[in-house]
Amino acid sequence: MAGKERLSELSEPLSQAVASLDETGPAGAGHGARPICASSDLADGGDGVRFEVEHKAETVPAFAIRHGGRVYAYVNRCAHIAMELDWNPGKFFDTDGEYLICSTHGALYAPESGACRGGPCRGTGLIRLQVFENDGRVYLRKD
Numbered sequence: 001m002a003g004k005e006r007l008s009e010l011s012e013p014l015s016q017a018v019a020s021l022d023e024t025g026p027a028g029a030g031h032g033a034r035p036i037c038a039s040s041d042l043a044d045g046g047d048g049v050r051f052e053v054e055h056k057a058e059t060v061p062a063f064a065i066r067h068g069g070r071v072y073a074y075v076n077r078c079a080h081i082a083m084e085l086d087w088n089p090g091k092f093f094d095t096d097g098e099y100l101i102c103s104t105h106g107a108l109y110a111p112e113s114g115a116c117r118g119g120p121c122r123g124t125g126l127i128r129l130q131v132f133e134n135d136g137r138v139y140l141r142k143d
């Protein structure tokens with residue numbers, strides 16, 4: 001029950017953030033590129049930015065982070081149990097900023113691939129989303 005309550009608490013501000021973004025992608029980026037946030041919103045190994053994405057005909061929580069100078073994004077769903085990784089919104093990295101960590105039971109994921117690196121994810125990784133940067137913004141590339 002706590003997880004559902006947490007989801008509903010987070011969904012409203014997240015929806016507002018998504019709704020406030022300009023839905024037009026950058027020139028030359030192709031159709032369907034959706035802005036997520038400013039590039040400067042993502043510090044290397046720092047807080048992530050939460051957003052929502054359509055995945056398998058469902059709107060699901062997702063997040064973007066920066067690691068090694070590059071931006072990555074994943075569906076915000078642990079491979080152990082379908083829980084969001086960040087108990088505190090945007091806190092996806094472990095204390096060293098080396099791995100993404102699930103706050104529920106401590107599963108560790110590689111930031112550059114979403115692959116399981118330890119804990120109860122047992123070899124199953126995160127669902128990766130395609131993102132890119134253009135002119136100081138981060139975009140989600142739609143299929």
Ligand code: FES
Pocket residue numbers: 078079080081082083102103104105106107119120121
């Ligand atoms: S729900 Fe993520 S490690 Fe268990």
